Amino acid sequence: MSASSNLLRLQRAINYQGKRAYHDLVTLPSKKPIISQGPPGYSAVTGHVVTVFGCTGFLGRYLVSKLARQGTQVIIPYRDEDEKRHLKPMGDLGQIVPMEWDIRNENQIAECVRHSDIVFNLVGRDYATKSFDFTSVQVDGAERIARVTAQSGVPRFVHVSHLNASATSLSKLYQTKAEGEERVKAVFKEATIIRPGPLYGYEDKLLNNIAIWPIWWKLNDAKTMTRPVHVMDVAQVLANLVHSPQQGRTIALPGPSTLTYEYLLDLVSSLTYQPPSRAPAVPKAVALAVAKAAQAVWWPLLSPDEVIRRYINDADTPGDWDVVGVTPSEIEQHAIQYVRRYRSAENFSRPNIFPPRPIAEEEVGLGF
Numbered sequence: 435m436s437a438s439s440n441l442l443r444l445q446r447a448i449n450y451q452g453k454r455a456y457h458d459l460v461t462l463p464s465k466k467p468i469i470s471q472g473p474p475g476y477s478a479v480t481g482h483v484v485t486v487f488g489c490t491g492f493l494g495r496y497l498v499s500k501l502a503r504q505g506t507q508v509i510i511p512y513r514d515e516d517e518k519r520h521l522k523p524m525g526d527l528g529q530i531v532p533m534e535w536d537i538r539n540e541n542q543i544a545e546c547v548r549h550s551d552i553v554f555n556l557v558g559r560d561y562a563t564k565s566f567d568f569t570s571v572q573v574d575g576a577e578r579i580a581r582v583t584a585q586s587g588v589p590r591f592v593h594v595s596h597l598n599a600s601a602t603s604l605s606k607l608y609q610t611k612a613e614g615e616e617r618v619k620a621v622f623k624e625a626t627i628i629r630p631g632p633l634y635g636y637e638d639k640l641l642n643n644i645a646i647w648p649i650w651w652k653l654n655d656a657k658t659m660t661r662p663v664h665v666m667d668v669a670q671v672l673a674n675l676v677h678s679p680q681q682g683r684t685i686a687l688p689g690p691s692t693l694t695y696e697y698l699l700d701l702v703s704s705l706t707y708q709p710p711s712r713a714p715a716v717p718k719a720v721a722l723a724v725a726k727a728a729q730a731v732w733w734p735l736l737s738p739d740e741v742i743r744r745y746i747n748d749a750d751t752p753g754d755w756d757v758v759g760v761t762p763s764e765i766e767q768h769a770i771q772y773v774r775r776y777r778s779a780e781n782f783s784r785p786n787i788f789p790p791r792p793i794a795e796e797e798v799g800l801g802f
């Protein structure tokens with residue numbers, strides 16, 4: 435064999451990305467060893483198998499995408515055939531595994547978690563339907579998923595709750611989120627509870643809704659305080675948890691700044707070049723009556739619980755971002771990406787104008 439071909443072999447051996455090293459061997463909390471292979475990206479294998487309940491939702495799609503890019507095999511439980519189709523091309527062949535499920539069917543839940551070493555529960559609803567009220571999804575459903583996961587011997591469970599989860603909240607959504615957390619912890623002691631603030635991103639119900647229905651964000655004279663957080667930051671936190679030991683704690687993920695709805699209305703109006711809404715602030719009783727009447731139709735419209743939530747400041751809990759190794763980004767960094775579509779054609783590429791940030795609440799003595 436010539437010296438040049440030997441040199442080429444040596445060079446290939448050095449450059450070979452797929453070779454395994456000692457650090458590729460990971461021992462899961464269940465003591466099961468797994469071996470990763472290849473560089474991160476398409477065709478990589480981390481050796482982890484993850485189930486994401488609620489994968490078909492807003493946060494779910496970004497989590498599945500991040501997990502798939504790492505080379506993790508993802509089980510995606512779905513209810514509607516069409517709702518999971520966009521997730522399939524996020525990974526290599528066989529990496530994204532759809533499985534039909536019903537939140538009331540324990541056998542199907544057990545099938546979905548059978549081979550996983552970590553299970554995420556992102557299932558939640560911000561409005562009640564005829565078939566599922568808040569309790570059946572966020573309390574009974576959450577408990578059932580956690581219990582079956584524990585019984586199946588899966589070592590790690592991550593439950594996504596809400597920053598404002600509180601047993602004493604006036605909102606049924608926040609109340610059931612708090613109750614759900616307790617029921618999950620009762621059946622899966624080491625569960626990690628994630629409490630994100632209101633999420634913004636392409637499919638959000640925050641910036642999009644403000645752009646379309648500014649009138650409903652003027653409730654409470656738009657003085658309600660909110661701590662919006664980028665959906666990508668929360669998805670990154672969840673994806674990082676796959677590689678960290680079970681946290682067994684509650685992790686609050688509020689956005690980095692506390693803002694008012696008034697500021698968000700100004701932000702969306704400035705970025706979209708739409709004139710600020712001149713609609714008056716609707717009194718609470720009227721808004722509740724309208725929301726109640728809107729429940730007569732079969733598609734989701736403003737619900738009475740949503741009206742109540744518009745009057746509740748986001749919890750003043752400190753963020754646990756340092757624990758999870760992610761720095762949350764400010765809403766101004768990303769907002770244009772999500773609201774540019776509301777600009778008219780002639781304004782589409784005009785420069786971004788930001789309204790002045792309100793003075794920090796401690797300076798004006800607001801607090802919660």
Ligand SMILES: NC(=O)c1ccc[n+]([C@@H]2O[C@H](COP(=O)([O-])OP(=O)(O)OC[C@H]3O[C@@H](n4cnc5c(N)ncnc54)[C@H](OP(=O)(O)O)[C@@H]3O)[C@@H](O)[C@H]2O)c1
Nearest residue numbers: 488489490491492493513537556557558566630631632633
């Ligand atoms: N979005 C926010 O601003 C925000 C803020 C804080 C916390 N969270 C929490 O974060 C989690 C994810 O939020 P998201 O915005 O991604 O929610 P989302 O877009 O509404 O998605 C909810 C997910 O839950 C599933 N789901 C709802 N009801 C179900 C039921 N009865 N049976 C089975 N699956 C059901 C949905 O499945 P289908 O597609 O089949 O309907 C979907 O996959 C939720 O727990 C939410 O409460 C959200």
